[in-house]
Amino acid sequence: MYPTDFIERINSLKKELETKTPLRIEDEKRLKKKLRLEFNYNSNHLEGNTLTYGQTELLLLHDKSTGDVKLSDIEEMKAHDVALSQIEEMARENERPLTESFICELNKLILVRPFWKEATDFNGNTTRKKIEIGKYKSTPNSVRLRNGEIHEYASVEATPAMMTDLIDWYRENEPSMHPVQLAALFHYKFVCIHPFDDGNGRVSRLIMNYILLKNNYPPIIIKSADKENYLTSLQKADTGKQLAIIEYVEQQAIWSLELSLKAANGEDLEEKGDIDKEIELLKREKLSKTTNFKSKNTVYDLINHLHDDLWNSISLQLLKFKDFYEKANNEIILNHELDQKLSLTIRDNFNLFKILAPAIKIAIKDNHLDSTDNFYDIKNLLWIWSYSSNKTATKDIEETIEMNLQLEFKFYEISLVNNKYELERNGSLISTTIIYQSKNDYDTRITSESINNILKSISKQLIKQIKEEE
Known part of the structure; x- marks a missing residue:
């Protein structure tokens, strides 16, 4: 276990939550709804999905869509919600080990179907490449950092072996490492490989939460509004300071545990800004049919x-x-x-x-x-x-x-x-x-x-x- 400033707080909150479980049915429903919406909205929003929180709620809870929304964003959000259900189900089945095939299935599930995407070739020219789903990448991938440098992920040739090594690392450390720290490091190591042509961030956060759910922790939410701090922690880890991403994930785990305790105590789960989200949803439900005419x-x-x-x-x-x-x-x-x-x-x-x-x-x-x-x-x-x-x-x-x-x-x-x-x-x-x-x-x-x-x-x-x- 890594000695951090947050691990004792996590352990204390977890013990307190265990004394209050199982939650009352109505409190469990409130908590599950909150975490479901927060995770689906934020994980997709981090990757550029344009649905607002209100549109996400309307879609996932009422199967309705309003406003100027791309069909691909709607499909992406619904597919991600199904993927969340998949990891919840798998986490409940303790006999099923985490495998590469399951990770590939998650990628296939969230991306829905193969598609074409703009890319940059070795000479810096804009081109297009076909994104295959549920398969490891066929071309190199990279990202431009905020300082302008290009960060290369694992090569195409090395990816299969590195993914096998990652699963072996997980199974070796699962019995002894603290679940929150195990989840954080798996997430980071997965992102370093970036095994797929697309969907890597979403899959990495899904698997991170699978590890937490399997160990009876609530899922953590990486808020899109906190994207800069999230990326900074990943970049610090790239320089050898892996404690940065561990502590970042631990802070999000504290938020989820505190939220779960609020639900267990029958307290209000609304946060700052939730009322604005509710007003937005109300507008979309009640006014959309009278405003979205030809324009x-x-x-x-x-x-x-x-x-x-x-x-x-x-x-x-x-x-x-x-x-x-x-x-x-x-x-x-x-x-x-x-x-x-x-x-x-x-x-x-x-x-x-x-x-x-x-x-x-x-x-x-x-x-x-x-x-x-x-x-x-x-x-x-x-x-x-x-x-x-x-x-x-x-x-x-x-x-x-x-x-x-x-x-x-x-x-x-x-x-x-x-x-x-x-x-x-x-x-x-x-x-x-x-x-x-x-x-x-x-x-x-x-x-x-x-x-x-x-x-x-x-x-x-x-x-x-x-x-x-x-």
């Missing part, structure tokens, strides 16, 4: 949600069919109330996918559509993905996947259709198949489940047509 911000956020989360997914799925066709064309059309039109056409066979992702944002920026009047006046936006000259067909056929967004004052309508044309007959429309339709208020986003179903429907439709076009 510059709601239109901008909706367009980018549909483009980033839905249309990009559709484009990547359609790319899988490229070998069946000779030509492709992407067109984005904005129709304004004042009969103004902007048409952005991208042609370059299937290389268009390299530049399609930022197309709508570039079009909006370069054509000054980010002004309040223009954004409010957008009435309709149409994405068209067309492809022609099916290599296996005897007729000259063109097909399109069209996503049409209609923007009204109180709601928006979205529809996806598959149109088929025969070019030999001057582009006569042969058939139209509706893939997806919905009418929503401006708070509602297309869920990941709906997106997956849309991708399946499009793929099945194209497979069917390719088989028939012989």
Whole structure:
């Protein structure tokens, strides 16, 4: 055990809490709710999640979302909450040892699905790399420190062996080391390795709390508002002063133990700022349906949600069919109330996918559509993905996947259709198949489940047509 200024206080609080357990059911519920919200909100907020505390509470307790929220942030928060339940369940099963496979499963769980992320190559150039989930990193990772220096984590080649060594270290020290100090050092050693392409901070804090929960300690919360002190303690540990991160974690353990004792004594668990959080939640519950009508911000956020989360997914799925066709064309059309039109056409066979992702944002920026009047006046936006000259067909056929967004004052309508044309007959429309339709208020986003179903429907439709076009 490391001699610190806080360890005796921790031991004293732990003994006092043990005399009061089990807590009354109502007190246990209050404590669990508080710790659940604090941990999910703060751990994700540290990594850039944009949900406010009130939005987090509304999402996790009532399964509702309001305001200008990215779908990816909603999914991330819900997945993290499931991961928290997983470590709580595993902590209760004393016979199950901590393994690398469980850690990889946590990473897979919180990241939801593979995705592309901006990165910097060895020459300092901005590039993109695919983030694989639940697997150790495939490319080196690093972070720029506040002094401008680049801190390199473990190499790709060394990571598997270092993770095995970390699990061995944990099992060797688990019987003898104080649980809070064991959790703190495991967290630090994990961060030093940074074994995954993304999600390392969240996974490290989940495993740290697994160790605490397994030893009947309440989970600790590293507050996003205290991020600077948290990072400072990690950087001091990098210079050989590991006591810095140990003492930092111990202070957070004291907060959690004191909070648990308040609950055990039937005391109020509210902290400074909790009333403001409650007011924020109340506003979102009661006022959201009357304020989030068509506006510059709601239109901008909706367009980018549909483009980033839905249309990009559709484009990547359609790319899988490229070998069946000779030509492709992407067109984005904005129709304004004042009969103004902007048409952005991208042609370059299937290389268009390299530049399609930022197309709508570039079009909006370069054509000054980010002004309040223009954004409010957008009435309709149409994405068209067309492809022609099916290599296996005897007729000259063109097909399109069209996503049409209609923007009204109180709601928006979205529809996806598959149109088929025969070019030999001057582009006569042969058939139209509706893939997806919905009418929503401006708070509602297309869920990941709906997106997956849309991708399946499009793929099945194209497979069917390719088989028939012989």
